Amino acid sequence: MSGHISRRQAIKTLGIAGAAAALPAVSYSRVLGANDRLRVASVGTGGKGWSDLVGVAASPAVQVTALCDIDSSEKHLGRAATKYPNAKTYADWRKLLDNADSVDGVIVSTPDFMHAPVSLPAMQLGKHVFCQKPLTHTVFESRQMNKAAKRNKVVTQMGNQIQSHTAYRTAVALVHAGKIGKVKEVHSWQAGTPSWPRNIERPAGSDPVPKTVAWDLWQGVAPQRPYKSGLYHAFNWRGWQDYGTGQLGDFGCHILDPVFKSLELTAPLELTADAPPLKSDTWTESATVRYVFPGTKYTSGDTLNVTWYDAAGVRPPAEVTAHLPKSYSLPNAGSVLIGEKGTLIIPHVAMPKLFLSGADTEAPIEEVASVDHYVQWADAARGEGEPTSAFDYSGPLTETVLLGTVGIRFPRQTLxxxxQEMTIPNFSEAEPWLTKSYAKGWEPAWI
Known part of the structure; x- marks a missing residue:
């Protein structure tokens, strides 16, 4: 393909999400100097998209030049357009990319199922990408995102922003400093009850589509469904298999992040899930996933067991923390790292608790200061520093989380x-769930 064709032609020719064989990134990348402002576009401006946008734009080195949302109401595109009146506005992200000469970086804060379809062509056009967690909707998409970032030499960051909070940074530092010695096992959990629907059938009928909502654009690569008020847009999509990744996908990239970061984990060797049978369209109300990872320099054996629990009120069994002071109760969400010299509790968004072996009280810890996850990406895109959750790190983390959602479909079956080959050699029946089909006309070129 010639380097002189338009972005519109490239996207049409290569497929809506791919551009995997498209123009070299250098054709469209703007070489930024230390004094240049990073020109940013935001795709998805409501909910988490709003805080992502405001977080990135907090940097004085950032200029918001484009905004995109399928909902033009005041809670979505309207509010963003009011705050950034000089930015161009779009309902269709494809048109934004077709007119992206004034964009250096793209924030992707859509529902899970549209993360890869928007991010991949943006990267192919040489745009730096900040993408919400989980990085993608499928394992295959995550691998493609990682490859695209490397191939196009763009700066990336996943929106697991708690990684940059003092709590998680302190936990990682404690493990790296050897405070609990080599780690023998890990238990992670989310015992809260999400507000989005789970374990239900898809309701019949439809409701009028609000005048502010472009429903066809919201559905994007997913199967076409009738609009139902409050059921999918703007938040409850998380519970639907076509759009979200359930409780594990929602929280796994947060809660398992300090486990991955501190122990330097990569891909699991195997996993076994236990969960009730899935409904046809929604995720379950509970699941337990047992991963086995290769050992690292921070673990005590050749392999490491990491167990994930998600169910209302469910935490690791009592024997896991029986050695801790009786006055201590596990938080509602977090991780327990059991080491040779002690145990580290990493609550979800709270300071870690260090209990050394034989001690009756919590040990003092040295706190590590927070950094700004959003500005870190913006600075790195301008050549200052490195992001800590680039796709070469957050991609494998996401793959592990999404492998758990595959396992949930095959309860008590070890996968x-x-x-390296992206295969499940002992149970090929599960392999189709590593990827998915796409709505006609929206098929990515890399399938």
Whole structure:
């Protein structure tokens, strides 16, 4: 393909999400100097998209030049357009990319199922990408995102922003400093009850589509469904298999992040999930996933067991923390790292608790200061520093989380994982769930 064709032609020719064989990134990348402002576009401006946008734009080195949302109401595109009146506005992200000469970086804060379809062509056009967690909707998409970032030499960051909070940074530092010695096992959990629907059937009928909502654009690559008020847009999509990744997908990239970061984990060797049978369209109300990882320099054996629990009120069994002071109760969400010299509790968004072996009280810890996850990406895109959750890190983390959602479909079946080949050699029946089909006309070119 010639380097002189338009972005519109490239996107039409290569497929809506791909551009995997498209123009070299250098054709469209703007070389930024230390004094240049990063020109940013935001796709998805309501809910988390709003805080992502405001977080990135907090940097004085950022200029918001484009905004995109399928909902023009005051809670979505309207509010963003009011705050950034000089930015161009769009309902269709494809048109934004077709007119992206004034954009250096793209924030992708859509529902999970549209993360890869928007991010991949943006990267192919040489745009730096900040994408919400989980990075993608499928394992295959996550691998493609990682490859695209490397191939196009763009700066990336996943929106697991708690990684940059003092709590998680302190936990990682404690493990790296050897405070609990080599880690023998890990238990992570989310015992809260999400507000989005779970374990229900899709309701019949439809409701009038609000005048502010472009429903066809919201559905994007997913199967076409009738609009139902409050059921999908703007938030409850998380509970639907077509759009979200359930409780594990929602929280796994947060809660398992300090586990991955501190122990330097990569891909699991195998996993076994236990969960009730899935309804046809929604995720379950509970799941337990047992991963086995290769050992690292921070673990005590050749392998490491990491167990994930998500169910209302469910935490690791009592025997896991029986050695801790009786006065201590596990938080509602977090991780327990059991080491040779002690135990580290990493609550979800709270300071870690260090209990050394044989001690009756919590040990003092040295706190590590927070950094700004959003500004870090913007600075790195301008050549200052490095992001800590670039796709070469957050991609494998996301793959592990999404492998758990595959396992949930096959309860009590151990799935051996060949990460290099992206295969499940002992149970090929699960392999189709590593990817998915796409709505006609929206098929990515890299399928």
């Amino acid at each position: 051996k994982w060949n990460a």
